[in-house]
Every structure is written in C-alpha cells, then in structure tokens.
Amino acid sequence: MSSIKEIAKYIGISPASVSIYLNNKDTNRVSRETKIRIDQAVKDFNYHKNFFAKSLSTHESNLIGILIPTILPLFENDYTNALLAGIQTRLSYFGYGILFFPSSAQSSIEIVKEQLEKSAGCDGYLLFSTGFCTMNQIRKNIEEVKQTKRPFVTLNIPRVDEDVNQVLLEDLDVVSGVRYLLKNGHRNILLLLGRSKGEHSRYLKDDFKQLMEQYPAGYDDHKVLYGEYSAEKSYSVIRTALEKYPETTGICCMSDIMAASSMQAIRDSGKSVPSDISVIGRNNSIHSKLTYPLLSTIDLHMREAGLSAANLLLDTLAGNTVTQKILMSGSLVERDSVRMIV
Amino acid sequence: MSSIKEIAKYIGISPASVSIYLNNKDTNRVSRETKIRIDQAVKDFNYHKNFFAKSLSTHESNLIGILIPTILPLFENDYTNALLAGIQTRLSYFGYGILFFPSSAQSSIEIVKEQLEKSAGCDGYLLFSTGFCTMNQIRKNIEEVKQTKRPFVTLNIPRVDEDVNQVLLEDLDVVSGVRYLLKNGHRNILLLLGRSKGEHSRYLKDDFKQLMEQYPAGYDDHKVLYGEYSAEKSYSVIRTALEKYPETTGICCMSDIMAASSMQAIRDSGKSVPSDISVIGRNNSIHSKLTYPLLSTIDLHMREAGLSAANLLLDTLAGNTVTQKILMSGSLVERDSVRMIV
C-alpha cells in the first residue's frame, strides 16, 4: 500500500508538498512541473489516500451514521426504505457516505449504544426509532447520541425538548384514515395497527378512541387489530374480524401492505371493495398503486422527510446552530377503495 | 473528546496499559484494581475509542463497502433491497458495518472509482452491477476493485475469470418464465423486460429469441417490451401491446411490479387473468402475494444470495483463499396467474 511518503521520496520532495497539492490542485505552493510529477507518481503507484489517517488528522470523515434500534433486518420495510432513499439521495449529492453499524444487542438502548460505540467518528448521526421503542428508551437514546457532541437529527420520533433537531411526521401518531372514513359516513370501523407494543401504537389507539367516542356506535377495544405489518397476519386477522363484526363498513390500515391484504381478505369473505367495505391504507407506497380497486391512502411523505432530515443535518454540519423542528404533514390520496355512505 | 492519554494520565498509568486492557478485559498485564479504575474513568469521561485511530493502527475497520454503480437512489428497488437485507443480516451478525459511499459521477466506471477512492480502507467490498452496465464497464470495475488488494465478492454480475469470488444468479439472464408459459401451452407470448440497454437485457432477449424460434409462431422483436421497472410505464406499454396483439395469451415480466401492473392493464382491457391471459412475474416479492389472482413468479432468492455473498466475503476475510463461484438457481412459485392451455 503506497503512502504519501513513498510518493514524496520517489520524486524527491517532502510529503507535505504532496499532501498540499493533493488537497488543493490549485495551490500555488507547488510548481507546475512538480504537480505534473506528483500526478504521474500517483498513477504509477496507484495511490489512494488512506481514509483513516486523513480522518484522524482532520477530525472529519464525510460519513453520516444511521442509528436504527432494531434487530430486524434492514431494507425490508417500506417506511424505512422510503426514508433512507431520501436520505441517501441528499447525502450522496453532497459527498457524504452512509454508515450502518451493527449490533448484536437485544434491547433498543443497548443497540444504539453499541452502534455509537462502533461508529464513533461519524460527522453526524440520524437517529431513528421503531415501533418497538418506548418513550423512555427513545429519551435515553437521544441522551446517548447527545454525548457524542456531534450534530444529529431524529426521524420518526415524537417531539422532545427544544434543543434537538427533529423531523416530525405530523400524521405518524394519528389515525387520519379513520377521520376520512368518518367523513364519508362510516361508523363501523376496524383499525388495523402494526404492533401492539410501543409508543406509536398507544398514541394511535388513543386517537382512535377519542374519535369514535363522539359517535353513538362508540369505541370498542376489540375493533383495534394488529397485523404486524405482515401480509399473512393481516389477512388472517381481518378474515376473522369480518366474521365477528359483519356490520363493518370501513377498515383503516396503518400500512398499504396491510391494506392490500385486507382487500384480499374482504374478497375472500365474499364481499367487495368499496361497495361493501371501504379500505384506506397509509404510505402511498407502490402497493397502493397495484391493487384493484386502487387503494386510497395517506401519504406521509417519508421520502421527503428523509430529504429534509439530511438537509437539516447538512446545515448543522455547515455551522447552522439554530435548532429546528421540521413538521411534515401527511396528505390524503383519494383513489377508489373508499366510498361515501349516504 | 477524551482520549486514552487523558484516561491514563487521570489514573496515573501509561496509555499502553489502558489500551491493552480495553482490548482484552481478561489480560493479566493489568491488575484487578487498575482494571476497576480504568472502567470507572471510562465512565466518568464518557470515553469512546476513536475509530479512525484504531483502524489506522490495526489496519482493519470492520467495515464492508458496498459498490453500486448507479446514479439512481438506493433503497427503491425490490431486487437490490432483498440482496441488501441478506447482506446486512449476515454482516451485522458478525460485527461488520456497512458503508455506502456516494458519487456524483455519471458513468458506471467513474462511480465505482469515486466510491473506492472515498471508501478506501474497508476490509472488503461487495461489487454490484445494474442493468445499465455493459460487460466492458463491469470488467473495468472489477479491475478497479482488484487494485485495492482487498477481498471482494461480486453480485448480480455475469461470470468472469477464475480468481474472482462471485455469487451467480443462474436465472438472472434467462427467461425461465417464458419456459413455464411454453410448457403450459402458450405460444403467443409478450416479454416485458426492464431496460432496453445493458448486458442483462441482451442476454434475456437472446434467450427469448432462441426459445421462441423453436415454435411455428416464432420470434417477433416487437413482442419484447420495456417497462423500465416502473408500474406506470409497464401499464401503458402492456395496454397498447394488447391492442396490437389481441392473440396474446401469456405475458412474462421480469419483475413482480411490472407483472402486477400488467394485470391491471389486462383487466382494464376487458380481459381477465388467467382465463384470457396468463401472467408470470419474477422475484417472489411481496407484490406477488398481494395481487388478485395471486401471481405466479420465479423466485431468484435474492435474499439468500445476499447472505451467501456476505458469507463468502467473511470467509475470505478470515483467511480462506479458495476462490469460489456460488451458483444460486431460481425456483418457480406456482400460484394462480397462469393457466394451462389444452
């Protein structure tokens, strides 16, 4: 492995000169002839700068660490992928690499701790949370990241105290789909959440309860179902629920995949969408464009949220010191899976 | 930022002792009492080891670089995501981090060069190719990675010379779906590829041609269509093709998304799947489980390919010097979208 010293020795100058030129081709501290000789030597030796030495010396790495407290495989979740796509697009454009660090730990807190331990040295961090995290764990994770003294932005995490940069998804903890169904005259509504544990679920359930209690039909705890974000589980849960609650006219699902599965379950129960039962999804992912009928859904703008988070982090890295909370509101995408009850 | 020196100074011992202990808690070169004091100091100072200094010193980083010659956003492609999910699962388990490095370059060769330039220092690499790459570019990229003298494994790349570790997807350049349709008696077949450029497309088209020429209906260049892996494009392409070729009884699509879109197009053309037209997809992705009727598809086992690639790389890192070509063959997943013509 060739080093700057070899190059320098080879052409008979000091390593400093080589370094200075390589970091600024326009420098006037190296003559034109010397520049040419350096270029040639770099080619001859197939020289590549040592990333670690450079980072050690300059205290910057052009690397952003992604902290995701999950033991599930990455890249298998629609929401996270959309977020990551946005993040990668922006960071790449500005020359930053993305680092995913592993953890063998089991709890959310331990995972972030371990990820940080191993990735110490990133210029900044993007802290995620998942459906598994409790607010307490989230808070601890934030403290942990704060300790690094590096800029970071949270994503997918409820609002916390003032001096943390956050991208907030307004519709994340709110059952906007249920509001839409209500507006369309539905009163017998099933809510299909992902996981039963975690902070998000609690918020969603509370919101649903508050909404339903305003109507005579009222709130029924048993009408909150859990599909684990999986197609199979959602299908079976909805099939049995439809038998138990034949009066159902609307289903609000917290993901498009669960919504698409619900539509299958409805069809296999001998009913049809939307004439018998209306369905609304969430995410406006590709799935919502491939169902029949086309799925109405809530677009959370995950990709844009990723872009914003990257922007905010980049700004902070560039010296902006104002803490920001970026609020992304969701928007309804009306397609063919919900009908108005008159 | 606290360093090993501060810690050492604080408790009045040499940095070496701290380092020795921190790297091996069971060492007998540090007394029990000193160990306790180090632990305490680490906590008090909230000390984290400097990743770069360590890597510089030990010449290893526990980082694997992902080289993807594409300017498209990552994490938006079913195939790549499945591959990455497999890779991440395995690498995380063995304590390796994953590094995605950016590039602003436009050509496939420049991208890999730039990615390598910036990520120099990874313990190993995973080299991908995309539909855009020509064989020539692929070969150059391989040469570029070879120069790093680091172990690497190619994925999604046709077989090249002997001393390159590769995971080969047997069904990647072959239209297995067409074979299945032929076996089921179909003779008027549309082939829906992704992109029109690139090595993969050429192979696929050749295979299709060879297959069709064995039958009286023969091969028709116009029946090879391009859906750009997008739902919208696939839909429109298939709609117009169905008008032009009403005799069509089977469509073979190179992705499940394009197949699901094709099913929409078929329905909107007033025909139905599979009674009028049979459809087969590829990837056995979640999409194939959410269509109606359920989509028959070719499972390429991308996730497993990712696992294998990671395994192979890890083996090589551990000292295994035997070059390997791992062959993954696809398998047919029969569901409800193809019918037998008698």
Next chain:
DNA sequence: ATAAATAAGTTAAACGGTTAACAACCAACT
C-alpha cells in the same frame, strides 16, 4: 540458594496524513 516464571507495568515507534510556522530565492517597486 538460585534459576525460571509470572505479574504488572512502561517506552517508544509506528500507522498515514495534515498544517502552522518557517525559509530561501527571486523580482519588483520606491
């Protein structure tokens, strides 16, 4: 009683770059 082994450290060089401070030379200006 003495040699060998063990425990508990220390020293100093090395990893490969970066950069502030210094220097030598020459030309130009006043």
Next chain:
DNA sequence: AGTTGGTTGTTAACCGTTTAACTTATTTAT
C-alpha cells in the same frame, strides 16, 4: 539600497491507538 511580496518549497508537531520489546518486582520450582 532596502522593503515588499510572490514562488516554491521544508520542518516538525500532531491526530489517538496499538504493540513489540523492555523492565522491575515478586513467586514458584528445583
């Protein structure tokens, strides 16, 4: 003649950790 300024460099310290080689004191074995 002396000052200023531009070119084209060099020197040496520093970034934070690791590790081979050395030291000293204390046990243990013969």
